[in-house]
Amino acid sequence: MxxxxxxxxxxxxxxxxxxxxxxxxxxxxxxxxxxxxxxxxxxxxxxxxxxxxxxxxxxxxxxxxxxxxxxxxxxxxxxxxxxxxxxxxxxxxxxxxxxxxxxxxxxxxxxxxxxxxxxxxxxxxxxxxxxxxxxxxxxxxxxxxxxxxxxxxxxxxxxxxxxxxxxxxxxxxxxxxxxxxxxxxxxxxxxxxxxxxxxxxxxxxxxxxxxxxxxxxxxxxxxxxxxxxxxxxGKDPAYVLPDVKLDHAIANLVDGAFYNTGQCCCGIERVYVHADIYDDFVDGFVAETKNYVVGDPLETATTMGPMAQTRFADLIREQKAEALRKGARAHIGMKVDNDREGSPYIAPEVLTDVDHQMSVMREESFGPIVGIMKVRNDDEAVALMNDSPYGLTASIWTTDTDHAAAIGDRVETGTVFMNRCDYVDPGLVWTGVKDxxxxxxxxxxxxxxxxxxxxxxxxxxx
CATH class of the missing domain: 3.40.605.10 (Aldehyde Dehydrogenase; Chain A, domain 1)
Structure with missing residues (x-):
């Protein structure tokens, strides 16, 4: 030893x-x-x-x-x-x-x-x-x-x-x-x-x-x-409703998914978007993600450094490969030096055409990958948000506070956010449910x- x-x-x-x-x-x-x-x-x-x-x-x-x-x-x-x-x-x-x-x-x-x-x-x-x-x-x-x-x-x-x-x-x-x-x-x-x-x-x-x-x-x-x-x-979800302030939601959810190379306890790992705004949301989310600069964290131009260990990056590669085999679509395709198996450097990725048969939508990623699913209504969104062994935070994106609170009452989570994510309020308890x-x-x-x-x-x- x-x-x-x-x-x-x-x-x-x-x-x-x-x-x-x-x-x-x-x-x-x-x-x-x-x-x-x-x-x-x-x-x-x-x-x-x-x-x-x-x-x-x-x-x-x-x-x-x-x-x-x-x-x-x-x-x-x-x-x-x-x-x-x-x-x-x-x-x-x-x-x-x-x-x-x-x-x-x-x-x-x-x-x-x-x-x-x-x-x-x-x-x-x-x-x-x-x-x-x-x-x-x-x-x-x-x-x-x-x-x-x-x-x-x-x-x-x-x-x-x-x-x-x-x-x-x-x-x-x-x-x-x-x-x-x-x-x-x-x-x-x-x-x-x-x-x-x-x-x-x-x-x-x-x-x-x-x-x-x-x-x-x-x-x-x-x-x-x-x-x-x-x-x-954690496998923290977000639900985006039709009345959302779209630009605000996109900017904050991209940051919530990819800040710290996605290595956040309460980072956004899956997003459910109402069908009425799904296409516009995906287009904006992809465009915002492509602004990331992956590289040496000691350079001031870099906005995403390497993952802490190579095995963490390799897990993200495995989740992405499995999702693509099962029919998911990848949107970023960013070229990054050293982005290969065995390297901690990895590009951010956004997946659509995903479902809960894919590990990327149910198992913790803890890295720069996120799946986006289209939903028809609150009931479908809540069922999918709860279809996880984890429950740390969940964020709801809408201009209706009462509606957000009502949805939050149905979600199995430790913290309910509205129009923000990835934050610890010291005045509120930081806790989780399930695993x-x-x-x-x-x-x-x-x-x-x-x-x-x-x-x-x-x-x-x-």
């Missing part, structure tokens, strides 16, 4: 970074430090915790000029998009500001003379965050910030593909002066991760990744009563999932 983790860059296939694995002894020592530090941290006033977290944010934002090209080398996102600075700031500031309200004791409304009754939210203890590579800062912030604000300690295991992100978090917390032991970045392999979960030494695990990964997490933690937050696969997972991040619900309820029933007998 290798004693190091190597980060292979999708830009040119080189080893961009290599770090030693933590030893089992180092991992156990980190858990013990976290447990000790957390006991003191839980007594720190929420406002004081917030000051540390805002100091962390300032330190992280100050690194952005270094982070942006670093991300391009690690996972292929073009430098022109500037990293994840805006989202990290929005979510951190919102969750810090929400903490006092979310963690305020609840007093039952029925007054009982002679009794003092209330419910408090207590920290869980040690939170283990396992973060993915596709939005490596945003997804980590979702649990790290509220976990610390709620009085927990945090251990971070970041994806090997974005190995340096964990180090950036550690450096920012260190610069902010966060008490030692409260946050620690650990370089671990799958076996070590499973053993830590099986040990019962952590109180909560937050994992973002594949369905298979989520099942492995559940299996490893079985019998420990460790609580879990799992955000797993997308369980639990929730952001909002007051995110705080509830990172704390436990404790009741106080105090009787005055004086």
């Amino acid at each position: 290798s004693s190091t983790v190597k980060l292979k860059s999708p830009v040119d296939g080189s080893v961009y970074a290599e770090r030693p694995l933590a030893t089992d002894q180092q991992i156990n020592a980190a858990v013990e430090r976290a447990r000790r530090a957390q006991a003191d941290w839980a007594q720190v006033p929420i406002a004081e915790r917030g000051a540390y977290l805002l100091g962390f944010l300032d330190a992280l934002l100050a690194m952005n000029e270094e982070i942006v090209p670093e991300l391009a080398w690690q996972m292929g996102r073009p430098v022109r998009y500037g990293g994840e600075k805006g989202g990290v700031e929005e979510r951190t500031r919102y969750m810090v500001g929400l903490a006092e309200t979310a963690l305020k004791p609840f007093v039952p409304p029925d007054d009982r003379p002679g009794f003092r009754r209330y419910l408090k939210r207590e920290p869980l203890g040690v939170v283990f965050t396992i973060a993915p590579w596709n939005y490596p800062y945003l997804t980590a912030v979702n649990s790290i910030v509220p976990a610390l604000m709620a009085g927990n300690a945090v251990l971070l295991k970041h994806a090997a593909q974005t190995l340096l992100v964990g180090e950036r978090f550690q450096a920012a917390f260190d610069r902010a002066g966060l008490p030692k032991g409260l946050f620690e970045n650990l370089v671990m392999n799958h076996g070590q991760t499973e053993r830590l979960l099986a040990s019962g030494k952590v109180d909560h695990c937050n994992f973002t990744g594949s369905v298979g990964g989520g099942r492995a997490i559940e299996k490893a933690a079985a019998g420990t009563f460790t609580t879990l937050g799992l955000e797993l696969g 997308t997972g369980k639990g929730g991040a952001m909002s007051v619900v995110g705080y509830e999932n990172l704390t436990r309820p404790k009741s106080y029933h105090l009787r005055d007998v004086s």
